[in-house]
Amino acid sequence: MHNTLCCQPVRKLEAYSLQQCQPLNPQHSTYNNISNENGYYCTLESSSLSVGYTSYNTPSTVSFSPNESSLSQQESHSYPADYCFNGPYVTEDVNELKHKLKELETVMLGPDIDFLETCDNVEIDSWRQIMDAIPRGDLKQVLIACAMAVSNNDFLMAQWLMSELRQLVSVSGEPLQRLGAYMLEGLVARLSSSGSYIYKSLKFQEPASFELLSYMHILYEVCPYFKFGYMSANGAIAEAMKDENKVHIIDFQIGQGSQWVPLIQAFAARPGGPPHIRITGIDDFRSAYARGGGLNIVGRRLSKFAEKFRVPFEFHGAAKSGCGVQLENLGIQSGEALAVNFAFMLHHMPDESVSTENHRDRLLRMVKSLNPKVVTLVEQECNTNTAAFYPRFLEVLDYYTAMFESIDVTLGREHKERINVEQHCLARDVVNIIACEERERVERHEPLRKWRSRFEMAGFSPCPLSSLVNATIKTLLKSYCYRYSVEERDGALFLGWLNRDLVASCAWK
Known part of the structure; x- marks a missing residue:
């Protein structure tokens, strides 16, 4: 929390453009503009990633750009299909990109014989587990699969799973849904190489001191x-x-x-x-x-x-x-x-x-x-200091699930300040542990x-x-x-x- 944070520039993907995925309706978005009788508290909504998914309208969202010095409010609109996101470099090899798209298509439509002959059985099992978890609404398994994709730099898989996760998480839902919302933001920030920027922005978007207290x-x-x-x-x-x-x-x-x-x-x-x-x-x-x-x-x-x-x-x-x-x-x-x-x-x-x-x-x-x-x-x-990203993600998931469950028992969901308590006292730490590295990761x-x-x-x-x-x-x-x-x-x-x-x-x- 004490360190000077910076955001490293990232390269555009030239092989294709990415739509900026807008948050879903308030019941399913991660960080929303949370209202109370006094107005709105502006909360985190990082630039989400999607491939070939529909953009959604929302009354107001907060976008993050490496070139901005603070959070900026955007009016309601849908982004055109050619809107480019400054994401992390994945590949400039068109053949490799086609192969990845073929994999994604196969998962969605069913494997063909040629694909089965060329894929490792372990990888097939992994795909099947993911495909089983999504219709069941198994949020924990989808989070873990997304973290694995991020860890393996599997950009297309990670983006697809992030779009699925948007449907499963909610800051006003069950304990795992609430935690999942914040963990998803950490994954998005990490994949877009903007973890430090988002964490820094969070620090400057805190509520008034008496509210935080x-x-x-x-x-x-x-x-x-x-x-x-x-x-x-x-x-x-x-x-x-x-x-x-x-x-x-x-x-x-x-x-x-x-x-x-x-x-x-x-x-x-x-x-x-x-x-x-x-x-x-x-x-x-x-x-x-x-x-x-x-x-x-x-x-x-x-x-x-x-x-x-x-x-x-x-x-x-x-x-x-x-x-x-x-x-x-x-x-x-x-x-x-x-x-x-x-x-x-x-x-x-x-x-x-x-x-x-x-x-x-x-x-x-x-x-x-x-x-x-x-x-x-x-x-x-909790063990998050020197652990590599993927085991660190699993540790955060296990530790904060217990913490969010304990909060759920003593601070009812009807409590008007519960979202603010979790967001301002816990969520920022979760984002930092998942999205940041080296000096920018201060929760160790x-x-x-x-x-x-x-x-x-x-x-x-x-x-x-x-x-x-x-x-x-x-x-x-x-x-x-x-x-x-x-x-x-x-x-x-x-x-x-x-x-x-x-x-x-x-x-x-």
Whole structure:
């Protein structure tokens, strides 16, 4: 999210022209202009690809062009048949193109003997599975087939499947239909080599700060992801600091500062009185936008709360991204017991697979040099960092299906803000993971086993979590759906939905 994004130019296909596929009716389009009583929220509608399919009229769509600096509204119209799309280069060999068209024709009309004699049996089975999945409306299998086509640079197959997917996805449908809408946009963006451009455009098309904050707050309240992470981290810090008189907490992504409100309250009730607490908050541009101002807003809020509970308190803000943080920004003072919090933050740091600077490991080594009493880590239990595109797509499909299902249970489809919550809090990450690469791909999650290796290489050792905190978290989950679970294993806590781990939390020293 912090990186400068760019769009690489792409070559026109000279062998044939492509119609720009307009979104279908509002029940089947991916990102629509979503209305509410106050007007319209403009949402993503990337330039879709189609071969030989009819263009559809819509009241208003948003188009993306590598030559535009922002999203542009287009009036309702159908594109002529010779409208060319600046798509990725596929082939300039006419014979190869004819062969691909023959394959597509065979799939649609049925194979002939010559085709069967020249095709591999595995490929035939793959075609048959796709053809079986489409009439069944098997969205998951069609998504997977489309991702495979994109991975194999099978341009015609990918475009055909994208046109079929348009009929199956909906931002107001079942959980998989909603997720599929956003994953389809990621596939379209990747195939058109415009992933970075679309992701950048999304950042500049966010709603007003107070609206974005309200969407984040809804997600915070209806799903336990953040509460689980913050509560487990706070418990580890409170346990480590139970006998300290001066506590310094460095939060590498402080956001609204909400995590520290219950901890300040807990310290206020500590036998013998509260310690002196100092918090250093590292800023994040997205959080700054959502709260409508700088870190001084967080400082004032926490100071007022600490004063109410008579807790000695100081706040120090460092308005820098994680990549830019240096020792001098942290305000280290002697005589303080240090706690460092990495909550949903480290996966944004580029590692050795992206940059020789490797900020991910640099931050861990820097923190270790400060000799902290405890370091807390909270991350999504997802493996998208170094995985190649196709397995990464499958991981995103599995992980976010569980997440969208969990949202569906606690945030009904009649809720007027549900689409906005999913779009502005989750969809952009999905598009980034699927469509972008190298520095432009900033959502780079790792499972706990990989984080454990990084912490151990930096010199850390595991710090057991409090059994009291674990019990408190399990009590918290009773107010949510029974399908959520909390499991303690290998010195860490995992929040899961059915059989899928969603968030992992652990502590180090």
